[in-house]
Amino acid sequence: MSNQKTPDFSNVKSDVSSTGEVQPDFGNVKSSVESTGEITGGGGGSGGGGEQTYTVAGGDSLSKIAKQFYGNANKWARIYDANRDQLNDPDKIFPGQVLRIPAQDSDPAA
Template identity: 50%
Template sequence: MSNEKKADFSDVSAKVDSTEQIVPKADFSDVSAKVDSTEQIVGEQSYTIGKGDTLSKIAKDHYGNANAWKQIFEANRDVIDDPDRVFPGQVIRLPPKDSLA
């Protein structure tokens, strides 16, 4: 063993500041959003065609105007090929009332 005196570090103190950059918090107070993708279907309903239903009967019952059958047909071209031939069990979309011309 050596009789050498060892260094005394008992009175040493240190402070380490982070090297991470301080980034101000994001301010989202002036951010707004608008969703256009659902705008067309708001208020839209589905309807299952029953026995004896016609597009004009459905239009009269739901919109109070039998002539609105044209808008129902246009909204359902992917389901209905001929507006005079609808079948019980078919599920169609009824456009929102405010979208009718």
Template identity: 60%
Template sequence: MANEPGKPDFSNVKSGVESTAPPAPAKPDFSNVSSGVESTAPATSAPTVQTYTVVGGDSLSKIAKKFYGNANKWREIFEANRDRISNPDMIQIGQVLKIPVEKTSSKEPTDHE
């Protein structure tokens, strides 16, 4: 077929792909990678103290029963609050007490009731 006047002649164009870009690097070998979890962050532990605000009718033994399931553990609350309580029989409504968290207790309220 003859070339029409004014149109370019592409009869000598060859098909195929060539690139001037450098060859791609070999794929990385991850065959020796093992999984696992590590952290450099310090380990966080459960809080060792929570608080409770005294309400009318409360006593240290009632609070101990509520938090520990055992009224006889009132002394742990008293010892943790020596700076706030001078007489374990004289706690005040509205007073905020520190309640040490028992390590083996399964009864740990998440907020003061």
């Protein structure tokens, strides 16, 4: 038999740490508002006439976009419904997506 001792690693501990949080870089993302058709009766971010489009920027949400266009973040579902062909989840929009923004007065009950 051998008298060799095996190494004892019972007191060895490991730890992983980081000096910061990894954040995505959206530095090259630009936002703009474009129209694919004629805007009638006002337009712009305040609502009014025809449908507009909006290119999603980093940090955007449907409620933030609704606030910009309708003055009410709770009208996000109007934008979601108008873009169901490209949105499966209202919480998953991405920079660069071009969303249709329905006219402010397209649904008087909303």
